[in-house]
Amino acid sequence: MVVAAPEPKSDLRPVGEQRVVLRGLSWQGYLQVLDALPPSRGSRLTYDDGVLEITVPLEEHEFSGRLIERFILTLVELIGLPIKTMGSTTMTYPHLCKGAEPDNAYYIQNQPLVKGRNVVFGEDPPPDLVVEVDITHTDIAKNQFYASLGVPEFWRFNGQVWRVYVLQEGVYQEVENSPTFPQVPKEWLYAFLSMAKDDEIAAVQTLRAWYREVC
Numbered sequence: 001m002v003v004a005a006p007e008p009k010s011d012l013r014p015v016g017e018q019r020v021v022l023r024g025l026s027w028q029g030y031l032q033v034l035d036a037l038p039p040s041r042g043s044r045l046t047y048d049d050g051v052l053e054i055t056v057p058l059e060e061h062e063f064s065g066r067l068i069e070r071f072i073l074t075l076v077e078l079i080g081l082p083i084k085t086m087g088s089t090t091m092t093y094p095h096l097c098k099g100a101e102p103d104n105a106y107y108i109q110n111q112p113l114v115k116g117r118n119v120v121f122g123e124d125p126p127p128d129l130v131v132e133v134d135i136t137h138t139d140i141a142k143n144q145f146y147a148s149l150g151v152p153e154f155w156r157f158n159g160q161v162w163r164v165y166v167l168q169e170g171v172y173q174e175v176e177n178s179p180t181f182p183q184v185p186k187e188w189l190y191a192f193l194s195m196a197k198d199d200e201i202a203a204v205q206t207l208r209a210w211y212r213e214v215c
Helices: 027-036 059-079 142-150 186-196 200-214
Strands: 018-023 044-048 049-055 091-093 096-102 104-109 130-133 153-157 162-170 172-173
Touching: 027 049, 044 142, 049 059, 059 104, 059 130, 059 153, 059 186, 059 200, 091 104, 096 142, 130 142, 142 153, 142 172, 162 186, 186 200
Parallel strands: 130 153
Antiparallel strands: 018 049, 044 049, 044 096, 091 096, 104 130, 153 162, 162 172
């Protein structure tokens, strides 16, 4: 039997995000909260069977999330993979009593199945890759959460450590390299984020040069 990888511990530094947690909220209550909030809101909601966590990303969170997306999109372009970018689209699964607005979500392997139209969550397959930045503590066990949605590959970044999880027999196992980008070592992301603090364009150009040297 495959044993699930443990939930990583996030830093308790008061940076990265602000969070509010509501407990004992029904599915209908969650939908009412969604309807009441404006589409232009900066907060992101995660609902897990009665628990609603509202996250307001701060600068460190947004920087990491946006640059990880740039990292992914650059690699997809270099490799020549198809992609459908979902961003923080609200993903609702009523039959599981779960709803998510991840930092980043992508269809890559299953892009041909959903291209050119809106995704129907619960009928279409889940995104192939989901990314979450959690610099501060989250009350949602997100490994278990996204495993229950059937997301094949899940990346987590806590501001210091990048973890890659792959779904095996219904639970996540931590792996060293992303199966979507098997030729890319973890050191590239760390170096990319470090360089991007000074010059984002130079970081992208360096990533392209690294890839061409290796591939």
